[in-house]
Amino acid sequence: MHFNPFSTFCAKSLAIELLDQDALAAVVLEMFDERWQRMQTLHPSGSFQRTLLDNEMQAVAETAGEGPVPVLFADLSDEELDVVLQQVSATTLQDMRSLSGWSNIVSDVADCFSTLASGGRNASSCRNSSSELDGSDASSVSFVVALFLLLVSTPIAIFRNILVLAMEAPFCARYGGQQILAKGEHGEPALHRIQGMWGRLAPQTTLMDEVILANLQALPKATSSSLGLRVATAFQRLLSAYGVHAGPIRVLKVNSFKDGQRDLLCDIDIPFSSSPCGVARLLERALFSEEAQRPEATSLLHVLRAVSAQISTLKVEIRPSKERLVNSLRMAIPKTIILPRRVDSMIQASLKFFRVYRPVLDTLHKEESQELESLLTRPSLCLRGGHLVAQEPQMLKDTCWHGVRELSGLLAISQAAHLQLKELLAPGSSWAKTVVGDVPSKHPSRAWQSGPESLLPDALHLDPGVKRREKLVEEVLSSQRAYELQDTAAHDLLASRLHVHFETLADLCTGLARAERSLDIVWLRNRFRDPDCFGYPCVQSLATLCWEYGSVFKIHDTCPGSALGITSARSPFITSACLRPRQERKLPNFVRSSTRRFLLAASAAILTRLRLLLQTFWIARDNGCDGALTQSLSG
Numbered sequence: 202m203h204f205n206p207f208s209t210f211c212a213k214s215l216a217i218e219l220l221d222q223d224a225l226a227a228v229v230l231e232m233f234d235e236r237w238q239r240m241q242t243l244h245p246s247g248s249f250q251r252t253l254l255d256n257e258m259q260a261v262a263e264t265a266g267e268g269p270v271p272v273l274f275a276d277l278s279d280e281e282l283d284v285v286l287q288q289v290s291a292t293t294l295q296d297m298r299s300l301s302g303w304s305n306i307v308s309d310v311a312d313c314f315s316t317l318a319s320g321g322r323n324a325s326s327c328r329n330s331s332s333e334l335d336g337s338d339a340s341s342v343s344f345v346v347a348l349f350l351l352l353v354s355t356p357i358a359i360f361r362n363i364l365v366l367a368m369e370a371p372f373c374a375r376y377g378g379q380q381i382l383a384k385g386e387h388g389e390p391a392l393h394r395i396q397g398m399w400g401r402l403a404p405q406t407t408l409m410d411e412v413i414l415a416n417l418q419a420l421p422k423a424t425s426s427s428l429g430l431r432v433a434t435a436f437q438r439l440l441s442a443y444g445v446h447a448g449p450i451r452v453l454k455v456n457s458f459k460d461g462q463r464d465l466l467c468d469i470d471i472p473f474s475s476s477p478c479g480v481a482r483l484l485e486r487a488l489f490s491e492e493a494q495r496p497e498a499t500s501l502l503h504v505l506r507a508v509s510a511q512i513s514t515l516k517v518e519i520r521p522s523k524e525r526l527v528n529s530l531r532m533a534i535p536k537t538i539i540l541p542r543r544v545d546s547m548i549q550a551s552l553k554f555f556r557v558y559r560p561v562l563d564t565l566h567k568e569e570s571q572e573l574e575s576l577l578t579r580p581s582l583c584l585r586g587g588h589l590v591a592q593e594p595q596m597l598k599d600t601c602w603h604g605v606r607e608l609s610g611l612l613a614i615s616q617a618a619h620l621q622l623k624e625l626l627a628p629g630s631s632w633a634k635t636v637v638g639d640v641p642s643k644h645p646s647r648a649w650q651s652g653p654e655s656l657l658p659d660a661l662h663l664d665p666g667v668k669r670r671e672k673l674v675e676e677v678l679s680s681q682r683a684y685e686l687q688d689t690a691a692h693d694l695l696a697s698r699l700h701v702h703f704e705t706l707a708d709l710c711t712g713l714a715r716a717e718r719s720l721d722i723v724w725l726r727n728r729f730r731d732p733d734c735f736g737y738p739c740v741q742s743l744a745t746l747c748w749e750y751g752s753v754f755k756i757h758d759t760c761p762g763s764a765l766g767i768t769s770a771r772s773p774f775i776t777s778a779c780l781r782p783r784q785e786r787k788l789p790n791f792v793r794s795s796t797r798r799f800l801l802a803a804s805a806a807i808l809t810r811l812r813l814l815l816q817t818f819w820i821a822r823d824n825g826c827d828g829a830l831t832q833s834l835s836g
Contacts, residue, residue, distance in 0.1 A: 204256045204361035207350040212257035216264045228265040230258050233276045243368050254361050435501040442497040443483050565706060572706035576729040576740070583724045598724065608670060615667050615696035622699060623664065626656050637666045651701075656719055657712040663700040713740060 202208045219225035230237070244250035246263055262272045277285060296302025487498040527539055565573045581592040584599040592598075605611045616636070623633040632649035640646055642665070649662045673694055703709040716722075727740050 202351065202355065202358050203258075204254065204365070205351060205354045205358040206255065207347070207354045208358075209255055209257040209260050211347075213260040213264055216261045220264070220270070225265065225270050228261055228270060228272045229275045230262065230272065231276050232258060232274050233278045236276075237274060243365075254365060256361070431504045432501075435497075435504040439487055439497040439501050440483075442495065443487070569706040572710050573729075575710065576706070576727065579727050579730060579740075581725060581727045581730070582722070584722075589722060589725075592724075592726075608673060611673070611694065611696060612667065612670060619667055619697040619699070622697070623662075626662060626699075626701075627651065632662070632664070635664075637664050640666075656715055657701050658715070659704065659708050660712060661702040663702065665698050665700060668696045668698070 216225065216228065232240075240259065244254045244259075246259070251259065265272055276282075293306070296305050486492050487495070488502065492498060493502070527544055562573070582589045583592040583596065584590075585596065587599070590596075605614060620633070620636070627633045627649050630649060632646070635646055637644075637647055647664045651657055651660050651662060653659055673696060676694060701712070703712060725740065729740060
């Protein structure tokens with residue numbers, strides 16, 4: 202009896218007894234892989250849900266998993282079971298209409314009991330005595346008492362079954378270890394299925410640190426694991442042909458409760474992309490433009506048609522996952538309260554930005570295709586061992602630190618570096634010597650137009666000024682991790698900003714080339730190739746102006762006359778950020794101006810150090826360290 206405590210005890214006891222006797226060859230569960238993965242997600246081993254929903258399948262599998270005994274699945278999948286149930290139901294209804302049919306039913310029942318009886322005799326013959334099995338099943342308790350305990354525990358089993366059904370209701374089938382919520386929980390209007398459309402592709406995105414998780418969704422009528430593997434392989438080949446080094450691709454099958462079809466999703470990990478926009482544009486070009494004649498695109502379309510019996514329309518869309526987005530934001534900014542309504546607003550803003558920038562990039566693709574193509578294929582760079590190299594996943598990069606100990610010191614060097622960069626870009630001009638301060642954002646003193654001989658030629662330079670103190674403190678506090686003893690996130694603050702607007706991509710590429718020749722570049726992030734979470738194409742570059750200062754350049758491409766506050770001219774621009782001395786790392790102290798914050802930080806640091814001290818002591822004792830080592834570790 203599923204989820205019955207006494208049934209679980211008997212099954213686990215039998216598994217332990219057979220393991221002790223070295224007589225257990227395998228454990229075969231009445232389960233299929235998708236349902237097992239879903240069960241492991243809803244109530245994993247060691248969790249409170251696992252204790253509350255204790256069952257014989259997980260108990261025996263966990264017991265067998267401690268040794269070399271394999272755990273096998275011997276049940277049908279959902280779609281196969283549905284077909285079998287439909288066939289058996291139709292046959293049974295047909296047999297019930299005639300006397301010959303009833304004879305078939307009786308013979309089937311008789312065959313079932315004879316098969317079970319023969320199976321019991323075979324099982325007994327495998328063991329020397331069938332009484333051993335009977336004794337282990339009841340765990341040395343009489344058969345009558347065992348039945349009584351089984352009946353007494355039945356209400357618990359019923360409660361657990363109802364609870365499991367309630368937990369699994371919002372979830373669909375799962376394949377490959379990724380959890381997919383039912384469509385209704387996303388709340389996105391774009392998720393509503395278009396009438397008459399048999400197929401659709403939709404990237405599902407996750408905002409994470411330099412990682413995009415995109416789900417490419419097709420709507421097949423019937424799928425299998427082999428067909429899903431073919432789809433994943435075709436996507437892998439297509440992305441590789443376009444220079445996108447994708448990570449693992451997992452196939453997920455999700456029920457569609459609306460029309461009885463199945464959804465096939467490919468979960469693709471794409472390093473150095475925090476937005477689906479670049480992937481969506483790539484797929485659109487590969488599937489809907491003249492590039493669809495490429496062998497990789499043709500192979501993908503052929504596989505999709507094979508998976509889905511009939512596809513009249515393919516469409517690339519963004520489908521953000523709210524649950525994944527919330528988890529990613531909590532990891533990125535742990536000390537910030539993540540409200541669902543704010544996450545919804547972020548999703549809506551991301552969709553709006555994507556819809557705005559996509560026609561801009563289409564226009565650039567037509568008017569300045571060569572320059573845009575060079576930016577789309579240019580890799581991001583980082584400094585490693587003193588040399589600029591193409592950035593790769595998990596690469597350990599050189600770090601540039603500022604050595605100030607107070608926020609006022611950081612603001613001071615940022616202001617000095619800000620003026621130094623302006624003097625470098627516009628030598629001898631009044632704009633380079635002006636400190637804007639509280640000057641209105643549209644005041645003419647903030648702007649300067651460069652000439653063809655300037656470092657960044659034919660560009661409009663705008664000075665938004667250095668960030669305010671309150672904004673920097675907020676950035677530090679929101680990005681600090683719980684395990685950090687001090688404000689370790691403060692070393693990466695960017696306080697200085699400078700915007701340089703170009704008229705064309707050709708001018709932008711020229712300005713970037715001159716900046717690379719004239720400045721010592723520390724890192725370069727190509728957001729044309731890998732846009733940020735709002736799909737904003739840009740190139741960010743950190744460069745040192747002298748032996749001690751550095752500056753961040755950010756090259757963007759924006760939209761003409763959009764309703765999102767973008768400038769009226771289509772103008773890629775360069776932004777400068779914090780200039781920091783490259784010195785030995787010294788953590789800043791931002792709480793000296795506030796006694797209350799200082800006391801709170803000191804208390805937290807003392808408690809954290811005490812916790813670490815206790816953990817070190819217990820680790821040393823558990824590892825069998827002698828008294829001298831324990832004393833030294835404690836010291």
